[in-house]
Amino acid sequence: MKITIIGTGYVGLVTGACLAEIGNDVLCLDVDARKIAILEAGGVPIHEPGLEGVIARNRHAGRIRFTTDIEAAVAHGDIQFIAVGTPPDEDGSADLQYVLAAARNIGRTMSDFKVVVDKSTVPVGTAARVRDAIAAELRARGADVPFSVVSNPEFLKEGAAVEDFMRPDRIVLGCDDDANGRRALALMKQLYSPFNRNHERTMLMDVRSAEFTKYAANAMLATRISFMNELANLAERVGADIEAVRRGIGSDPRIGYSFLYAGCGYGGSCFPKDVQALVRTGDEHGHRLQILRAVEAVNDAQKQVLAQKITAHFGERLDDLSFAVWGLAFKPETDDMREAPSRVLVRALLQRGARVRAFDPVAVDEARRVFALDLTQEESARLDFCDSREAAADGADALVVLTEWKAFKSLDAADLKERLRRPVIFDGRNLYDPAVLAREGFDYFTIGRTHVDA
Numbered sequence: 001m002k003i004t005i006i007g008t009g010y011v012g013l014v015t016g017a018c019l020a021e022i023g024n025d026v027l028c029l030d031v032d033a034r035k036i037a038i039l040e041a042g043g044v045p046i047h048e049p050g051l052e053g054v055i056a057r058n059r060h061a062g063r064i065r066f067t068t069d070i071e072a073a074v075a076h077g078d079i080q081f082i083a084v085g086t087p088p089d090e091d092g093s094a095d096l097q098y099v100l101a102a103a104r105n106i107g108r109t110m111s112d113f114k115v116v117v118d119k120s121t122v123p124v125g126t127a128a129r130v131r132d133a134i135a136a137e138l139r140a141r142g143a144d145v146p147f148s149v150v151s152n153p154e155f156l157k158e159g160a161a162v163e164d165f166m167r168p169d170r171i172v173l174g175c176d177d178d179a180n181g182r183r184a185l186a187l188m189k190q191l192y193s194p195f196n197r198n199h200e201r202t203m204l205m206d207v208r209s210a211e212f213t214k215y216a217a218n219a220m221l222a223t224r225i226s227f228m229n230e231l232a233n234l235a236e237r238v239g240a241d242i243e244a245v246r247r248g249i250g251s252d253p254r255i256g257y258s259f260l261y262a263g264c265g266y267g268g269s270c271f272p273k274d275v276q277a278l279v280r281t282g283d284e285h286g287h288r289l290q291i292l293r294a295v296e297a298v299n300d301a302q303k304q305v306l307a308q309k310i311t312a313h314f315g316e317r318l319d320d321l322s323f324a325v326w327g328l329a330f331k332p333e334t335d336d337m338r339e340a341p342s343r344v345l346v347r348a349l350l351q352r353g354a355r356v357r358a359f360d361p362v363a364v365d366e367a368r369r370v371f372a373l374d375l376t377q378e379e380s381a382r383l384d385f386c387d388s389r390e391a392a393a394d395g396a397d398a399l400v401v402l403t404e405w406k407a408f409k410s411l412d413a414a415d416l417k418e419r420l421r422r423p424v425i426f427d428g429r430n431l432y433d434p435a436v437l438a439r440e441g442f443d444y445f446t447i448g449r450t451h452v453d454a
């Protein structure tokens, strides 16, 4: 099938690559000429495991191409996926300007039946606004071309995006129950049929429920994390170990093990903005979402917890102290720094006068870019990026772990002790065994594990 992807970010690029992989003819559009130039030259502008190989294979087979030419992109696909960003507006609601711009672009030049798919995460009612935007453009040029807007929210996780797309838990399709909607649904079912060979993963519903499902999923997952973070902070105070508690409750199939890891707060481009957006949707409809307000507040506070532990240990001012930071990306296997807890922690350390020696396996370039925006020049001068975790640790007064990269999971405690000026670790991801580190003479601070004094 002929597919156009509008927006070649994390979602659009993965969607385009994976749909090409199963044999479709995909054209990816972006307004960012830099991204398209990288892709046309055979590069990939983001770090996502497996993605480069899928794109390379399909480029060579001629199944995926990239363009900045809006008219060509609209002409190409029978199915037009809108996968542009929906960042938070000033009041936290989803900013739909990119989605609506994409819709207008479709309406401006389309000349035959189009299925327009909302892949972006958008508030309930957006499909109707997309439909109106396209219809207004068609009216303006006196054209009568049939189309239908489908909601098909995406549930992939960064760092596992290709795998998640290729093996989805479910494919949610929200379609209108009219002639064009049924025509659109038939095409969408055909497109996704390769994913349904072993069992049917497609869930059909009305458009508004499909839009809502995406926010409900992210809100539920974020709630689990804030719930565990709040309990972790209590576990420390009552002398319990949140890791034991996690295993204890996760074993109940009604609860399950996933997304129960306490840590230094959730980040990324989705949970923070989607929780906020749902809270705003509630406000707009006179329905105050109390649980999600608390989820957001707990998460904001959780991003400060490590800094509080550090100042409780070293004092409010950190002048003359140097901190090794392992992990900058908001989660492993990505270079994405959006809402990363590292942005809060590194800034807090620098504002208190410390030096920071940071290492991340893939996010350093992106970190340089975002910290240049977050920090003053004077603060930036005290932030160094290192080439390895060992180099970051050399001569630092303490180690802070912020991202659970696999490469950080095994630790040569004796070697680390040699490198650090003081044997102190603040672990935002509970990676290590407190008893082992205590034996090695470390002060080891965790999120919700009982603190074992050396």
Ligand SMILES: NC(=O)c1ccc[n+]([C@@H]2O[C@H](COP(=O)([O-])OP(=O)(O)OC[C@H]3O[C@@H](n4cnc5c(N)ncnc54)[C@H](O)[C@@H]3O)[C@@H](O)[C@H]2O)c1
Residues within 6 Å of the ligand: 006, 007, 008, 009, 010, 011, 012, 029, 030, 031, 032, 035, 083, 084, 085, 086, 098, 101, 102, 119, 120, 121, 122, 154, 155, 156, 157, 158, 269, 270
């Ligand atoms: N990142 C994720 O893990 C993830 C997962 C599921 C859903 N989502 C949702 O998917 C959407 C996209 O997220 P993302 O992380 O891929 O965003 P992104 O910022 O990585 O990419 C968006 C791309 O759209 C391009 N763009 C903007 N306006 C355009 C236009 N009019 N025409 C063509 N291109 C345009 C931008 O230049 C950018 O390259 C968001 O709504 C997000 O909430 C994201």
Ligand SMILES: O=c1ccn([C@@H]2O[C@H](COP(=O)(O)OP(=O)(O)O[C@H]3O[C@H](CO)[C@@H](O)[C@H](O)[C@H]3O)[C@@H](O)[C@H]2O)c(=O)[nH]1
Residues within 6 Å of the ligand: 121, 154, 155, 156, 157, 158, 159, 218, 221, 225, 258, 259, 260, 261, 262, 263, 264, 265, 266, 267, 268, 269, 270, 271, 330, 331
């Ligand atoms: O038990 C856990 C699990 C995750 N996190 C944190 O939560 C954040 C988000 O992690 P994750 O959900 O793995 O990454 P995302 O790529 O943001 O994916 C989420 O957001 C996407 C965009 O909407 C959805 O498509 C995915 O289903 C949803 O998991 C990260 O900071 C993690 O460190 C925890 O603190 N504890």
